[in-house]
Amino acid sequence: MDSGIFFAILSFVLSCHFAHTNAQLRVLNGNDIAIEQTPHTVAILLKKGYKYKCVGALVSMELVVTSAKCVAYRLNKEFIAIAGIDDLSEIRTERAQQREVHKIRAHNQFNFEQGYMDIAVVTVDSPFSSTNAIKSISICPKDALDKEGTLLKVSGWGSTELGSMITSNRLQTADLRTMDKEKCRNLWKHHGKYFADTIMCAGRPGQNPYYRDRGAGGLVGGQLCALVSRADESGRFPSIFTDLTNEEVRGYLVSKGVVINDDC
Template sequence: MQLQILLLLPMAFLLSPGAQAGEYGWQWEEIIGGWVAKPHSRPYMAYLKRKTCKGEETCGGFLVQEDFVLTAAHCADGDITVLLGAHNVRRDEETQQQVSVRRKIPHPRYNETSFENDLMLLQLAELAELTDAVYTIPLPQAGRTVDPGSVCSVAGWGRTSLNSMRTSNILHEVDLEVMSDKTCQEDGLLQHYYKPLKMMCVGDPAEDKGDSGGPLVCDRTAQGIVSFGKRNGSPPRVFTRVSGYIPWIKKTMRGLNSPGSHAESPASLH
């Protein structure tokens, strides 16, 4: 039997007081029906530590180039430090690399009310060293969509229960189903879902699963970033559709004179 876990990932993967807006909430780190991930089987995962006026908060993200991490724009607050190559974020593992952030580049048209354009690039202060435990994940082709019914996955660290503030130090993962646009468009509490070319509807309404901050991985490609959901945490949830932003992502990275990206990933990549 699969371990039934509700993981509220820190940013997206850690639900903090005040993280919700109106009827909606950013599901920081939230995974139900999840299980412990094989150590370093997702070498693209990034754990973001944010020092804010409220204290230390966390988010998830993913490495798309040696000096760039992609995450959600609603994680822009505070001074961010990126931890790569981590399985247990509370242990000093030999695989870990801690890197400061040189620039935060939220999408210029991010709207914190409608959640439109909820993505952000983080330029790292130094290049990540690519290893078996730290590696980039490919991005999709511009405009490429994922068919409803496709089974993808999310991963992260965070709370193990909605009724507890205790978080999981170890990376967990879970499979999620891509839903039709109609599923989110007809959900009264997801009225901001109105641009399907820029958003994805994810999660079976019959099951309470979700995540935010890290990538929605479909066929070893980062197709989505968890953006928002209903305040009570029930599905479906809305992900930013990465393929709708490929021109902006590539233009931004080129403009900052970054080195070439690595499109291939190791066999261990999910």
């Protein structure tokens, strides 16, 4: 059978199935979460117009890890990082702590198309002050994602409707399940390009990170194990994450000053 016909049929079957089973589901499932429950979560904005760009995770009071796709190819002075809020309408209030971005360090071999080393370490100009709504998070152990079906908690301000580019003012969260990398690779092979060794997969149809959720942390047991890299625009396939249990990724983080305790 011609490959184009095969993938057209596959797409139609998946669309019909998921339209029936997940018609009422929204991306990230539409659940609000208070910032006190996920105090490492940081909003990264373009300074001009205070336009929300993506999510980051606070790994120390002055270091934020995020997707390289969010901040690469731009100057640090174009960004600000805001912590301590779960509603983007509060970015100019006393509740929010705002910091200028002092330095952006994306991996020098970051590959946008393949997702290889889609990670960046952002240094803010002065440390955030610790509160109940602002705390750093530790990197998870190397074996935290070994078991397929591991629960991965993800939070972000991305779009909550398929096909929409309108982001949410309210911080949203979802609990996803990790997927075996080879299974995910087979689902994504129609793209023919997107499987670096530094990625992993999680999610299910109708419940995935989406537009502007890049950089959002994936947590296992309250520790940071992954960062959102890419979501399928149709919402039918699992989302792709940068895998923070990968040795190469961990080595890069350590080289940029992120503390990882592999003895625990």
